[in-house]
Amino acid sequence: MSSNVDKTTGEIAEQPQAPVAAFLASHLNGRTDEELSAEFHQLLDAVRTHGKKGSLTITIVVDPPANGVESAPMPIGVESAVKAPKPTPVKNLYFLDDDGQPVREDPRQMAIEFRTAPANQTFKDA
Template structure:
């Protein structure tokens, strides 16, 4: 039997702990605020939303192996918005949007005279 060196599994970085401690907790606070705002918008508008968190890791400066790694965290929120109110339009002969149907005959209206006398039936 040959003794093979036992290889220790590499310790993994805990992403939740990293985000909680990044920039002394400021990143965690900002992400939590954005997440809460997203939840409110989804509940209010009944539509789906999205929060993207991007961790950016750059190589060490000048390729020095023992140099520190610059790590940044960015986030992007796509919160749902209310559905805009629409209005109906017709296209006129020039192709411009107009409120009244250009094919419809116009009827002139007159104002009726006001009266306070009523006829008994």
């Protein structure tokens, strides 16, 4: 409950507070709730798929009334940001050569020349 002071009597009047979930559900005629739900389920799928944590951040942005008029409407917006896990990138192993360049073959390893053996169609009897 929030309390407001009545300016004429000075008495404190208790006002029931609406749940923020109810606000999100009704914002933009339910479109915000649908979009947040879709993002939430995409996040759940990504976490399950990749086995890593993720997050969904919901920000409610409230602007002051226009021209400081107390009875003017207050613009309220809802923003969201999803940090879904991604697959771990595939890595490959490289060595650094004498110039510091990445190469696939170990530059310290002695090279052995390979050649293809000639094909032989005859079989040796034992």
